[in-house]
Amino acid sequence: MFSVRCAVLALSLLPVMASAEAIGEVSTVFKWVGPNDKIVVEAFDDPKVEGVTCYLSRAKTGGVKGGFGLAEDRAEASIACRQVGPVRFVGQLKDGEEVFKERTSLVFKTMQVVRFFDQKRNTLVYLVYSDRVIEGSPQNAVTAIPILPWVR
Template sequence: MRLTIWLAGLALLPGLAHAREVGEVDTVFKWLGPNHKIVVEAFDDPKVAGVTCYLSRAKTGGIKGGLGLAEDRAEASIACRQVGPIQFDAPLEDGEVVFKERTSLIFKTMQVVRFHDEARNALIYLVYSDRIIEGSPQNAVTAIPIVPWPTAR
């Protein structure tokens, strides 16, 4: 029952960004199925215009990986950048999930959450992996100072 509710909630998460793959590199050759790799994906913050985040993470290959049955590693790296004038499209909540992706068949996800440090006028993005039972302490963080965007003359 709890699992069904969790899965339904995952499918209905509103306003999450969708990543576009920018590139990938193979890390381990596999005779059967796709190779293990590191993928680089980009996504725009759904509530903050002018911010793009780049995420690198491991993808497990082999037969299980090719069938979508493998569990990807918890390590990920993130770099977010101001790519235009920063505008808040809606009120921001600290710790709000802006990106979430399944990294195993059912139980594990990788997510990016956003914090607004008003005292320092910055946006902070944290990527981490979690499981229904036990998550991972491995994480990465990036920060963007909110500065005026130069206008064309």
């Protein structure tokens, strides 16, 4: 019973991150064996900002390695976040807070989305980038959402 309580406590201390919903994909390279290389489009809602949805497009490597989850995906990604309803903050926002993270290689590489709040301009800024244990990539994309009154 003690170990169950410890596990629940440990999970509650982990940062809340969004999970992505597949929107669509297109094949970019035909592979004879295994899935094709493709670009996937995913959507996720910011877990601490109600009324904001982000759309992320990124490369997925196919082939035999990609089919088994052993391939390393490229670092390129694009992001577009939009206000989709009235904006409401759920909890305290921290600059550079991770809102989405996905593994892009077996062990060493991840793609992340972090959020900043530009208080002077009343704007949320989202940055997507890829990092590695040893060396990350300078390739990134950014999107900004001015927080406006929501009118139906």
